Amino acid sequence: MAATLSPHSSAQLAPPASLDPLVVPQRLLLGPGPSNADPRVIAAMNHQPIGHLDAAYLAMMDDVQDLLRYTWQTTNPLTYAVAGTGSAAMEATLANAVEPGDRVLVCVKGYFGHRLADMAQRYGADVVTLHCPWGEAFTLDQLTAALDQHRPAVLAIVHAETSTGVRQPLEGLGAACAAHDCLLLVDTVTSLGGVPIWLDQWQVDLAYSCSQKGLSCAPGISPFTMSPRAEAKLARRRQPVANWYLDANLLRKYWGPERVYHHTAPVNLTYALREALRLLADEGLEARWQRHQQTAAYFWAGLADLGLTCHVEASLRLPTLTTVRVPDGVDAKAVSRQLMADYNIEIGGGLGELGGKVWRIGLMGYNSQRQHVDTLLQALGEVLHKV
Amino acid sequence: MAATLSPHSSAQLAPPASLDPLVVPQRLLLGPGPSNADPRVIAAMNHQPIGHLDAAYLAMMDDVQDLLRYTWQTTNPLTYAVAGTGSAAMEATLANAVEPGDRVLVCVKGYFGHRLADMAQRYGADVVTLHCPWGEAFTLDQLTAALDQHRPAVLAIVHAETSTGVRQPLEGLGAACAAHDCLLLVDTVTSLGGVPIWLDQWQVDLAYSCSQKGLSCAPGISPFTMSPRAEAKLARRRQPVANWYLDANLLRKYWGPERVYHHTAPVNLTYALREALRLLADEGLEARWQRHQQTAAYFWAGLADLGLTCHVEASLRLPTLTTVRVPDGVDAKAVSRQLMADYNIEIGGGLGELGGKVWRIGLMGYNSQRQHVDTLLQALGEVLHKV
Incomplete structure (x- = not known):
């Protein structure tokens, strides 16, 4: 049969080693995006x-x-x-x-x-x-x-x-x-x-x-x-x-x-x-904006309790994405790695001139919920205590 | 609360009339693509x-x-x-x-x-x-x-x-x-x-x-x-x-x-x-090519039984996509519409200079199956009898 398809079928490259069906790990996505979908x-x-x-x-x-x-x-x-x-x-x-x-x-x-x-x-x-x-x-x-x-x-x-x-x-x-x-x-x-x-x-x-x-x-x-x-x-x-x-x-x-x-x-x-x-x-635009603002304010208060500082002054601070200053002497990447490894939580690192200086933490859409803030703050507190 | 968000919140455009949750109709996709996914x-x-x-x-x-x-x-x-x-x-x-x-x-x-x-x-x-x-x-x-x-x-x-x-x-x-x-x-x-x-x-x-x-x-x-x-x-x-x-x-x-x-x-x-x-x-490339070739050959034989002719000579004919000549006096679009309306089967019409002259019928990937050929040929025979 192959011969009727083409003269070259004998020289076929082998398929990759047998692959397992897809396994998708469960993450809480609190970085700059993607966020968890509804x-x-x-x-x-x-x-x-x-x-x-x-x-x-x-x-x-x-x-x-x-x-x-x-x-x-x-x-x-x-x-x-x-x-x-x-x-x-x-x-x-x-x-x-x-x-x-x-x-x-x-x-x-x-x-x-x-x-x-x-x-x-x-x-x-x-x-x-x-x-x-x-x-x-x-x-x-x-x-x-x-x-x-x-x-x-x-x-x-x-x-x-x-x-x-x-x-x-x-x-x-x-x-x-x-x-x-x-x-x-x-x-x-x-x-x-x-x-x-x-x-x-x-x-x-x-x-x-x-x-x-x-x-x-x-x-x-x-x-x-x-x-x-x-x-x-x-x-x-x-x-x-x-x-x-x-x-x-x-x-x-x-x-x-x-x-x-x-x-x-x-x-x-x-x-x-x-x-x-x-x-x-269905939620309504204004209600949604308010939810984002309220969740973010709750998060910012919690950060302060941990002794952490936001990079952006309050009046210009996005409710969807917060840049948190990395305290002196802390390895920003080590903290992110630990949050992923031990808690399956993704947060982002700094980009460009903020590389190593901030974490980027998103509370967006479906993920703009107090329970996620609580989960993150607890994990962050524990990790900061360790590193 | 809205006032703290922005001075313009009072002038909001209304949301569209309440929308129902998504309903996706079930189609057998035998056009030029998309085809049904595995x-x-x-x-x-x-x-x-x-x-x-x-x-x-x-x-x-x-x-x-x-x-x-x-x-x-x-x-x-x-x-x-x-x-x-x-x-x-x-x-x-x-x-x-x-x-x-x-x-x-x-x-x-x-x-x-x-x-x-x-x-x-x-x-x-x-x-x-x-x-x-x-x-x-x-x-x-x-x-x-x-x-x-x-x-x-x-x-x-x-x-x-x-x-x-x-x-x-x-x-x-x-x-x-x-x-x-x-x-x-x-x-x-x-x-x-x-x-x-x-x-x-x-x-x-x-x-x-x-x-x-x-x-x-x-x-x-x-x-x-x-x-x-x-x-x-x-x-x-x-x-x-x-x-x-x-x-x-x-x-x-x-x-x-x-x-x-x-x-x-x-x-x-x-x-x-x-x-x-x-x-x-897992199926293997050659097995897959053969499946496409065999399903298409089965389809072409069935078309001949219906008195229909392929536009492309056999040696150059794609197994994935067949152009079928529209018989004289038949309204190509009326047939496609009827297949969709009565059987939920999608086929394609001609493009460019083949507009109105052919149907484009795909048997691709997961859809390259004899049972779909049987379903289509039966429906096509019935519709051609009617129009």
């Missing part, structure tokens, strides 16, 4: 795929769009989920908004600002960066002055810096950008579903997020939105979007009423995202 | 996420790489799964292999050849296309003559054209490309795991696939590989890869021994893909 979301994923043009699937896509608009507080028609992780949605904003030669002002106050600058450069942007110390936020005056100085086509800024735990206030920035004919691009990866966001009131033009933090879904599908102003810039492009997979012109035809095939959608992740967003709407 | 694969997905740098997760990534090398019959070190659908993996090959100004020869014999040409152009390639009728394959002489004429840096060709059902013979093409210092890029979306492939023996330099066809996994994570020759071209680039998310330089550091964070991996889809590939290795 069990109801995992259950929603546990179905056979259906077709990406099946009427039942198209209805789910519509639900996801409506729910994302609510979650972001926007009426943007172009609001959908990218078939990739948060970094793909991040890239989608730049791929669509930037034409070669456009000046892009990237406000860097942590690792993900650097990533935005890197990505924008690859799309041919003339990138200018504005910096502030890791652990602080920009003032509106600083940002307005930079707009005056650089006259960018796009200003990109991270709302919730996952590397520092800082919440960047955004009030007034959208109006300043609009006055400069500049699009405002905001990373909401670590804020969506956990920290107050009003995209339309803030006049945000482009935003993206991920599924596995405040939304309590599995990773791999990612919210994306662009305002009518951003759409107008897209329509004026002289060159096609360099990225076919993330081209909003093509994705609009699939997510919109035309329903033109673009890619085979990640259907099981859509099941999960719809369920995650539905549960969020 | 139930053991769906079960593997049904776990909480773990961290993308968790030691247990890194071990799964290694398993996936080994299993993909076996499935593709390659020893390429750079073999991994892209965090997106097959179109993202397609784009990954071009993004990494093409520098602006590179001549890329795209062999177009169906819809997906056109897509390759579109993507390559967006990366600044000087694209030349070679065409043959939809439903036929290129001869080696045609391809070698085009290499002589155009001297491309990359030749891109689809092994299994999902729009036509044609298997493109690849024997000898890799050697011809190598002699012309040209990289050979092959789409194996509808062949991997169902149709014989020997990437190394065929001297293929870049390849990609999807998860939801021959591999019987959910969609959203996609195989990608590049040869050492393609890596050498990547290393010689004067410009960075225009696509951050798919940049093999960065992904190599995450999938390789350095384990540098790049993106938050789609961990649940990795669970699923590992299980799908493990089941494939």
Whole structure:
């Protein structure tokens, strides 16, 4: 039989040594993400795929769009989920908004600002960066002055810096950008579903997020939105979007009423995202924000009881992600390793210039619960006592 | 409480009208993809996420790489799964292999050849296309003559054209490309795991696939590989890869021994893909190819009994995807609609110049079973009798 298939079948490489069925360890995920998913979301994923043009699937896509608009507080028609992780949605904003030669002002106050600058450069942007110390936020005056100085086509800024735990206030920035004919691009990866966001009131033009933090879904599908102003810039492009997979012109035809095939959608992740967003709407946005704030405040009080200090001042501190200073003489990585080895708890280490100096502890979405705070604080106290 | 969160909380958009929990209809997916997943694969997905740098997760990534090398019959070190659908993996090959100004020869014999040409152009390639009728394959002489004429840096060709059902013979093409210092890029979306492939023996330099066809996994994570020759071209680039998310330089550091964070991996889809590939290795590649060939032959015989004709001649006909000619006077879409409405069976319609002229019927991976052929043929016979 093999000979009828092809002349080469005798030279086959051997399969790898026999592999065992999958075993997934149980972890409490209190790092910068992924977080544990709501069990109801995992259950929603546990179905056979259906077709990406099946009427039942198209209805789910519509639900996801409506729910994302609510979650972001926007009426943007172009609001959908990218078939990739948060970094793909991040890239989608730049791929669509930037034409070669456009000046892009990237406000860097942590690792993900650097990533935005890197990505924008690859799309041919003339990138200018504005910096502030890791652990602080920009003032509106600083940002307005930079707009005056650089006259960018796009200003990109991270709302919730996952590397520092800082919440960047955004009030007034959208109006300043609009006055400069500049699009405002905001990373909401670590804020969506956990920290107050009003995209339309803030006049945000482009935003993206991920599924596995405040939304309590599995990773791999990612919210994306662009305002009518951003759409107008897209329509004026002289060159096609360099990225076919993330081209909003093509994705609009699939997510919109035309329903033109673009890619085979990640259907099981859509099941999960719809369920995650539905549960969020059931809880209510404000109730959810309050839960995050209250759980975080409870955690911060507990940290103080352990003699530990937060890296970010209280008014700018994210409820979703806390950077905790590593006490002098303590090996940050040894503590993380011990928490994983003895307690199956994952926390994150510092990134970039905060490497070794902080732990990053997430209380996001489904995981924003007092019982998890108690579990973590007890384990952390015991580990710190040992190391 | 809301007042402490933000000054704007009073102006909140309302949530969508209350949504019901997810209901997923049960379909038999016999279109061009997605296909039904092996139930053991769906079960593997049904776990909480773990961290993308968790030691247990890194071990799964290694398993996936080994299993993909076996499935593709390659020893390429750079073999991994892209965090997106097959179109993202397609784009990954071009993004990494093409520098602006590179001549890329795209062999177009169906819809997906056109897509390759579109993507390559967006990366600044000087694209030349070679065409043959939809439903036929290129001869080696045609391809070698085009290499002589155009001297491309990359030749891109689809092994299994999902729009036509044609298997493109690849024997000898890799050697011809190598002699012309040209990289050979092959789409194996509808062949991997169902149709014989020997990437190394065929001297293929870049390849990609999807998860939801021959591999019987959910969609959203996609195989990608590049040869050492393609890596050498990547290393010689004067410009960075225009696509951050798919940049093999960065992904190599995450999938390789350095384990540098790049993106938050789609961990649940990795669970699923590992299980799908493990089941494939358990069955054995040759046994799996034979199963596909035998199921397809059984189907083709049954089509003849119904008086239906295949669009592609037998020697070039894919076992995974059959294009069936729509008889004169029959409304192709009405038949598909009826199969879905009355039998919950999905089949595909014709794309591009085959629109309305063929149905596309997939028997892929887990779905390559005689019982599904029987189910479909009976339903098709009944529907054709009615319309």
